[in-house]
Amino acid sequence: MFGLFSFSKIIVTAALIFAVWYGFKWLGNRQEIQKQAARDRVRKGGRRAARQPIDDDIEDMVQCPDCGAYVADNGRHKCG
DSSP states (O other): OTTTHHHHHHHHHHHHHHHHHHHHHHHHHHHHHHHHHHHHHHHTOOOHHHOOOOGOOOHHHHTTTTTEEETTTTSOOOOO
């Protein structure tokens, strides 16, 4: 019963090794799925993409010589 290499000890050890190996494999796949989902969110305009300004939306502001208000430099300002 207390022998060094009994059949039950070998089976239990093999089962433990298999369970640990399969657990690490499952965790690795899960992390890869989460990373891929994060990449897809960024590609579709997720949180990171929303933080980065788009250069086309930026306009210079100039002071109106009539009223002194700062308006976009596109010439469409009417003083009221």
